[in-house]
Amino acid sequence: MDSSINPEVWFQFNQNYLVTATNQLFNLLKNYINQSKNNSGVEASNLKQDQSELTKILAAMPFPPALEQLCQRFKLSEFERYILVFCAALEIDSRFPDLCDEAQGGNSQYHPTFGLVLNALPNPHWSALAPDGTLRYWKLIDLGSGSTLTSTSLHIDERILHYLIGVKTTDSLLTEITELPSYTQRLIPSHQCLADSIKALWELNSFQNSLPIIQLCGSEMEDKTDIAQAVCQHFNLQVSLLNCHRIPLKPDELKTFIRRLERECILERRALLLVCEDIDRSDKLQLASVHQLLEELECFAIVTTLSPLQGVKRQMIRFDVPKPLPQEQLITWQTSVAELKTQLNEQEKYIPDSDKLLQDLQELTSQFQLSTSMIRRACAAAVGQLTMPSTPSLKQALWQSCRVQARPGLDELAERIESKLSWEDLVLPPLQKGILKEISAHVRQKAKVYEKWGFASKSRRGLGITALFSGPSGTGKTLAAGVLANELNLDLYKIELSAVVSKYIGETEKNLQQIFNAAESGGVILLFDEADSIFGKRSEVKDSKDRNANLEVSYLLQRMESYPGMAILTTNLQSNLDPAFMRRLRFVTQFSLPDAAHRSEIWRRIFPPDTPTEGLNFERLAQLNAPGGNIRIIALNSAFMAADAQEPVQMKHILKATQTEYEKLGKSLTSIEIAGWI
Structure with missing residues (x-):
């Protein structure tokens, strides 16, 4: 129904129209009864008056x-229309049960039968009662009891009765379907172009009665939904969303489900939006159910998938939905922030001048690859942050909101590492520390170099920042990643390779694809620990295992090159990495075991300021030939010992903790390393 029409006015008119239609049928039935008793029938003027009243109400209604x-949507004949009204009248008009019984000889038959409607109603035709006739095929009416076909009673389907009365209900079999609200936002230009193409396609084919299925492929579900809603709004269609996992698998249930779903689409002028984002393509039963639904459902249908769905025996046209272009993201940011200003009221002081605001938004666009809906949500969340006592700047509030927007997709796939470390916590030689600061500069200046200076216009590939940290365990590789994440105000996600690598063909690539797709929204640093186990050298193909392993590496090479964010690989064995990876890495730095001077500095910084210490000799402690990771464990264990003894941390506690750590590692603690400790 048109949103501009008053529902109460229409409902009242609809009630009057249905009552008048039942009155018309009442007079027709009385006429049949009187004629069967050789009495005079109802005056023809009464029947004409009923029809005149229907025409009058119809002309006055704001909507049919x-x-x-x-009747129009299911193309019912006049006879079929009368049958439907007859069955509805039994439910809403108390005069009809007795009248129906009288018309059938007074044998307690209070519902119409095939025989009665064929004899009593105008322009009868047997096809109206056939199993594949409109009334029975779409289950507008149900069959009751009866010893023969003509004596079988007829009942209106409950969903259809509510519809005729004007009451909004949901089919009991379709409760898993969600009706989406009307789309009110404007699409970005690239998505509007896709929507216009789909509109033209449907308009062209709608005259030929051969609507193709539209398949929208891409990683951003919300963008695909926006496009689908905009297209359907053009055709004045409501959008019903159905997740593929809600489709019945049993053949009988599936057949009934499809029939009822199609009936609902016709009845309410709906289009189906079938969500197949996480469809299990190895589940043959589920895949077959999806295929059957798409092949048999004759209505406007749009399917959303991450990658193309194959094997459907019906015309299905694919459209790839790209992420918003940087300029489109920037325009969306500007529009959303302009709306944000109206919400801030007296807090407008947090909005910088136009030049500074543009620069801030360009940095956000460069770092975070968000969909239009995610940008709007980030702006809405920023309003709440700006009302907090410790109010940050608008850029800080938006930045933090963007980080939160990008998290949900990755939180289920990788471990987010919270880091509060700074450059002061990192003890490295000047060369390595300089490389890390250079990495930081590359991330901070992405907007200027890529967009303002035009490097991105040459190619969108290879714009991500990748770095390899190699060196023995405990030399600070993960710690350095944490420092970078904190310095750049980005989330750090550690990829658990044990959960990614699979012995099954194609599963490793699938798992990695999920991670990269989720990370592409930006705002995260991906940390592949012990990367040589998955980024290893490709080998000569001797069997199927070698071939599949090489395919995994090749896929990773391509995905790393197209990934726009920052990825850090750590390895203890750089020589094991595939040489092709080295070409694609922007930075490579070697983390070596610390010398005595660096170990002394690590010991000086390892204890937090609030930790009580007494008599610590950092030069003596530096004699211990251990990497920073082990030093941290020793310091932590010694703190627990001192706390339990209610003493400050002393050399004796560190000695005991060192002995425990070396015992754990199976190493011998030499007298030279601990000389002068106690």
Whole structure:
């Protein structure tokens, strides 16, 4: 129904129309009864008056009544229309049960039968009662009891009765379907172009009765939904969303489900949006159910998938939905922030001048690859942050909101590492520390170099920042990644390779694809620990295992090159990495075991300021030939010992903790390393 029409006014008109239609049928039935008793029939003027009243109500209605809409959409004949009204009248008009019984000889038959409607109603035709006739095929009516076909009673389907009355209900079999609200936002230009193409396609094919299925492929579900809603709004269609996992698997249930779903789409002028984002393509039963639904459902249908769905025996046209272009993201940011200003009221002081605001938004666009809906949500969340006592700047509030927007997709796939470390916590030789600061500069200046200076216009590939940290365990590789994440105000996600690598063909690539797709929204640093186990050298193909392993590496090479964010690989064995990876890495730095001077500095910084210490000799402690990771464990264990003894941390506690650590590692603690400790 048109949103501009008052529902209460239409409902009242609809009630009057349905009552008048039942009155018309009442007079027709009385006429049949009187004629069967050789009495005079109802005056023809009464029947004409009923029809005149229906025409009068119809002309006054702001929108057609439900009965006429249903008859038009299902193309009911006059006879079929009368049958439907007859069955509805039994439910809403108390005069009809007795009248129906009288018309059938007074044998307690209070519902119409095939025999009665064929004899009593105008322009009868047997096809109206056939199993594949409109009334029975779409289950507008149900069959009751009866010893023969003509003596079988007829009942209106409950969903259809509610529809005729004008009451909004949901089919009991379709409760898993969600009706989406009307789309009110404007699409970005690249997505509007896709929507216009789909509109033209449907308009062209709608005259030929061969609507193709539209398949929208891409990683951003919300963008695909926006496009689908905009297209359907053009055709004045409501959008019903169905997740593929809600489709019945049993053949009988599936057949009934498809029939009822199609009936609902016709009845309410709906288009189906079938969500197949996480469809299990190895589940043959589920895949077959999806295929059957798409092949048999004759209505406007749009499918959303991450990658193309194959094997459907019906025309299905694919459209790839790209992420918003940087300029489109920037425009969306500007529009959303302009709306944000109206919400801030007296807090407008947090909005910088136009030049500074543009620069801030360009940095956000460069770092975070968000969909239009995610940008709007980030702006809405920023309003709440700006009302907090410790109010940050608008850029800080938006930045933090963007980080939160990008998290949900990755939190289920990788471990987020919270880091509060700074450059002061990192003890490295000047060369390595300089490389890390250079990495930081590359991330901070992405907007200027890529967009303002034009490097991105040459190619969108290879714009991500990749670095390899190699060196023995405990030399600070993960710690350095944490420092970078904190310095750049980005989330750090550690990829658990044990959960990624699979012995099954194609599963490793699938798992990695999920991670990269989720990370592409930006705002995260991906940390592949012990990367040589998955980024290893490709080998000569001797069997199928070698071939599949090489395919995994090749896929990773391509995905790393197209990934726009920052990825850090750590390895203890750089020589094991595939040489092709080295070409694609922007930075490579070697983390070596610390010398005595660096170990002394690590010991000086390892204890937090609030930790009580007494008599610590950092030069003596530096004699211990251990990497920073082990030093941290020793310091932590010694703190627990001192706390338990209610003493400050002393050399004796560190000695005991060192002995425990070396015992754990199976190493011998030499007298030279601990000389002068106690």
